Each structure stands twice: as structure tokens, then as C-alpha cells.
Amino acid sequence: MARSASASAFPRSRVIAVAGAVVALVATASGCSSAGDDKDPEQRSFALQGRTLTVDSNESALDIVAAESGRPDRIEVTRWFQGSVTMGKDPKVTWSMEDDRLKLRVKCSGVVADCSARHRIEVPSGVSVVVRNGDGRVSARGFDQALDIRSEDGSVTVKDSTGPLKLHTDDGSIRALGVRSQQVRAHSEDGSVRLELASVPDLVESSSDDGSLTIELPKETYRVTADSDDGSVKVSVPRAESSAHVVSAKTQDGSIRVRVAGE
Template sequence: MSRTVTARAAALGGAVVVLLATVTGCGGSAEDDKDPEHRTFALRGHTLTVDSGDSALEIVAADAYEAGSVRVTRWFKGSVLVGQDPRVTWEMKDDDRLVLRMKCSGFVADCSAKHRVEVPRGIAVKVEADDGSVRARGFRDALSIRTDDGSVHVTDTTGPLELRADDGSVRAEVSSRRVRAGTDDGSVRLELGAVPDRVDASSGDGSVGITLPHAAYRVTARSGDGSVDVSVPRDDSSPHVVSATTDDGSITVRTAD
């Protein structure tokens, strides 16, 4: 009798393992979605807030489509073994707040979402992301990005920048005149293509690297535990101000090659 029970338990356990492996393999990545959805939302005013949860984001400033609207492309893959079917939602609230959500909970839940948001020129954008990386490019107007858990990467941008990651790296290759970038846990890497008026870069636990065009700068650099290397020309009366701080990590401030 004991051998029969043991054999049945082993068979049941094996079936569960196979089922779990099968379901887990079905989740996949949002990148595997070959038929993404598209939707256009009306936008009023000159500002847009992107409020995202559990999704990778790509925010793009665009020229060639109707003003007063935002185009969104959505990729999604997901599965839940026991529980409600996973789903994603999108809506424009109060005419200027784009809310993106993914609901994926239950036993063996495996979901992945990605959104690309195309914003017309002349719109200032604020991104509030709970969980997911954020990439942005092409902005001439003010851009603010904050993510609780994920990296931030901005390129091809000239407008004022404010970038913040609670847990993740921050990178920017831009020509903005004013940049504020920080993270509690991760590195900060800034490459400026134009002489800035003000740069503030900080990390709680990670290195900070700033590359600047040739000019004289008023520099403040401090590390609680790490090396500090400032090789740009320094002038305490310069109108170009650079501040770099970290509690634990190295700091490098240098001119571009």
C-alpha cells in the first residue's frame, strides 16, 4: 500500500513539474509579441504625464502626425496558471495623464509588457514608472522621468532634464543645458554634447561619470567612499556649474576626447 501511495505521489509530482514548466514557458517576453496593438489618444494642453506600472517604456518625440494626439503601441505576453487571466489597460485621464497598467497575479504568473509612446513636439513630458525601464529620445522640451525600479536612458535630447531612479542606473547622451540625474542604487553616466549651464549628478550607492565639452567649469565633486578624478578646466567664477556626489563609489568628471 505504501509503495502504491508513493508511486502515485511521485507521478502527481512529476505531472505538476511538467505543467509548471509548460505554463512558465508560455509567458515569454513582450518582445515576442509579433502583433502589437496601436491606439491614438487625444491630448489637451502642452504637458503629458505618463503613469506606468509594470511595463518597459519607450518615450519618443515625433513630428510627422496630427498635433494634439499621442500614439501608443503596446506589446504584451502573459500567462497565469491559477487565477484571473492577465490583462493590460490604457486610458487617458483628465485629458493629459496617460495611465498604463498590467494586471498579472495568481499561481505561476508570468507576464511582460512594453509600451512605446509617441509625443508631438512642443509637449513637456513627465514619466512616473512604478516598475520597468524607461528609454526616451528626441526631446526639445522639458522631460522628467522617475522610476521606482528600473533603469533610465535618454538620448538625442536638448530640453531640460530631470532623471531619477530609486533602484537602477541612469544614462544620458544629450545636449541639454540643464540636467539633474540621480539614483539611490546604481551608476550615473552623463555625456553632454553642449556646454551646460547646470549639471547635478548623484548616487547613493554607485559611481558617477560626467563627460563634458571643452570649457571651464565650477565643479563640486564628493565621494563618501571612493576616488574622485576631475580633469576638466576649473574656474570658481564660471557660469557653468557641475555637481557630482556619491556616498559609495568613484567620481569622474572629464572632457570629451
């Protein structure tokens, strides 16, 4: 039987050659980009009109810090970016501010796309922060106002903060270290949660669908609820149902530890 015209027009040797070329392209681009390789980061200042900043990012690591100096009506942003695309449009990063919403976008797509971005955001004192990040870790440090952080895919870490905390990640760990917040709410759908409080809180709510929970508290009496569907539970802080300091820890799969810090 005669071969079809399409088969004869594209012989097997050319198919192999094309496949080999794609493999070569993949191999060439196999080294992962790192934003840390960007030795010439860009910087930009944005006006802030209100007292709440919303950070809307689709794909970047975020380092958010309370500024020790600077103007009270501006935020300072530093951006690191490295990226390459094979057989596609050139990668693109953008930033913009509208109605106190900082929008950070990374566009990176092709047969082989390898991009990495990181942003450092310096926020004036007295400003609360809301973060919605699609893909990437989020860290925040030094805040005396409310933090509301959600990452769809990435860890969340907060240090040295005193304002109310609301932390959530769909896939990643949560860490709140050395915080003096009166209210802490933390949930990971797939990852561990560790909360280390440096002062006695009014309320701690911690949960995970799949991960262990560790809560370290100053020595005081607490009203504690702790439950794991599949894992050990150990509560070693003083307990009383009449306590005004409420701690809740729930996980479907993982251990729970609620203990006095340093013990």
C-alpha cells in the same frame, strides 16, 4: 495511535502528487515571456489637450519618442504584450487617457505568472513629458521640452534631447547621451550614472547612493563639486569658482569621473 481523519483523507501519495503537479506547472511556465515575441502589436491614438503629457505605468518597458510628424494634439501608442498565468486570472493589459494622463496597467498574478509588456509612445513636438513607472526601463529620445522621468525599478536612458532633464531611478542605471540640455539632474539610489553632454550646460547635478558617476562635458571652465564617501574622484575639466557652469557629483559608494569629452 490512529491517524486523524484529515490525514487519512489526504494520504501522503496524494500530497506528493500535488507537489509534483505544482513543480510540473512551474517547469512548464519557466520560459520567460518577452513582449518582443508579440508579432501583432496593438495601436491607439489619444487626444492631448495641454502641453504636458504624464505617463503613469505600473509594469512595462517604455520607449518615448518625439514624433517627427503627426497631429500636434494627439499621441500615438503602440503596445506589445505577452503573458501567461497558471492557476490564476487571465493576464490583462489596459490603457486610458484622462486629463492628459496616460494610464498603462498590466495585471498578471497567479501561482505562476509570467508577463511582459512594452509601450512606444510618440509625442508631438513642444510637449513636456512626466513619467512615473513602477517596474520597467524607460527610454526617451529627441525632446526639446522638459523631461521628468522616474522609475522605481528599471534603467533610464535619454538621448538627443535639449530640454531640462530630471531623471531618477530607485534601482537601475541612468544614461543621458548626446544631450544639449542646459539643466540636468540625475539620481540613482542603486546604480551608475553616465552623462554625456554635447553642449555646455548651466547646471549638472548627479548623485548615487551606490554606483559610479561619469560626466563628460565640452571643453569649458566649470565650478565643480565632487565627493565620494567610498571611491576614487578624478576631475580633469578646467575649474574656476567664478564659473557660471556648475557641476555637482556625489556618491556614497563608487568612483567619480568628470572629464572633457573625447579626452
